Amino acid sequence: MTGTESWTTDQVVRLTGVSSRTLRHYDQVGLLRPAGTGPGGRRIYRRPELQRLQHVLVLRELGLGLPDIAAVVDGVGDPSSEVAALTAHHARLLAEIGRLRRLADSVARSIEEREGGDPMSADEMFAAFRNDPYAAEARERWGDQAVAVQEQVATWGRDEAVSAQAEMSAVHRRLAALMAAGEPVDAPEVGDAVAAHHAWVGRFWTPGREAYTGLGAMYVDDPRFTATIDGYGEGLSVYLRDAIAVYANANLE
């Protein structure tokens, strides 16, 4: 054991993974001052600074802004203020999610308008979910979730159905374009598109790796899904299934 433990910038960088620029920035804005400086003006950090940094990083991970983080970290000994800050932050996040959902909805409808015509009515679109000769099979193969999704979709009003349909249409068209362009299913752009698909599915439920892969399989195995999806491009259902498999393996747990 050396008498006084201390770390220089590069050591902190290796320990924590933050960039040296970030450390300097935190010093500059007063969020994390080093314990002192060594030869050549090198920053020296000790235990309390590392602990403070750890706290900062946790809060940063949660998406708080630096001023908020500073307020929390400086108000040590007052755990209630931390909860209050996180709660307020959480509320902001939910509000932002709501805003983006409405925005995505508008954009999708807008795309539908510009595409003109009647690319597929809401009725057609969700026929695959509604009157379901496959309900029993679905329950067997994908569990109660699929059935619950069907039930939920069945209760939608016009507006929600149109909105969901418009969004799905946009996602499928994007995928169809990528397929037509010859992109392999493991191309990063395809990954992005599948991420959008996964987010869209999030309207119903949030599948994990296995469930999502299963959903992809269903697209190929259930002719109602196959028909709907291939309406956007011949073979899209198979392409999508494979892309989903790749995505799920890489990004879900």
Added chain:
Amino acid sequence: MTGTESWTTDQVVRLTGVSSRTLRHYDQVGLLRPAGTGPGGRRIYRRPELQRLQHVLVLRELGLGLPDIAAVVDGVGDPSSEVAALTAHHARLLAEIGRLRRLADSVARSIEEREGGDPMSADEMFAAFRNDPYAAEARERWGDQAVAVQEQVATWGRDEAVSAQAEMSAVHRRLAALMAAGEPVDAPEVGDAVAAHHAWVGRFWTPGREAYTGLGAMYVDDPRFTATIDGYGEGLSVYLRDAIAVYANANLE
């Protein structure tokens, strides 16, 4: 009719609602050049500029960035590029929504941890949804939606239940704090908190004005909900119901 129609900056401001600063900014970045300038360097806009501005504003409404808008608006006569831009934008929105959802989830769990203890287990929390002696009544009063929600909740895995529970807990605690602080249900801060509640409910379904108001009523009428919600503060269910009513009237259709 005057021979040449033209509008000055302040007239355009009144017509369109954009700020004069924004018009100058659009001029500066080349997104919307005025047709010419009058005495004192005043900007003069004519019909084509107003049409272009309208197009710009539509796209801005949809959340596109100015460079993207410029690309679309300049590529007149090529409607496919517009659809492509919107589709890409839509995908970005969905990705962002997914990111924020995961973030909100983390934040909520984090709050739960800090709150310590076991403020209410996931089991307790959703007991109100599961084994339901009230199912028949619910179906009668709030239609098939409530039942579909129950079915969906019943299928959740541990992770999703914990996540949803943590988020709900955060929302309720925020509301309880506002109630304890004596905020009236029509205070703007309470409106924000209810917006967060509405966004949270969006995990299950997106209620309109009537449905949301009905949900609020259920919080008071159904003792299982009342008990759960009042666990965060005596009388919170009534407070929340009233706050929801105010919010729904003001913000939903």
Added chain:
DNA sequence: ACTTGCGGTTGACGTCGCGTCAACTCCTAC
């Protein structure tokens, strides 16, 4: 004619969290 006031004009800064040069210093290894 002079003042007041409104509304336009052109800069220029601030926002948020750093990434990314640029120019320089310091220490170490060869």
Added chain:
DNA sequence: GTAGGAGTTGACGCGACGTCAACCGCAAGT
């Protein structure tokens, strides 16, 4: 002695404007 590697302090850039600041033109009131 010199090259190399890593640190240091600026300073700019990002996105879409909001917000002064300083100045000018024009019309109405005194």
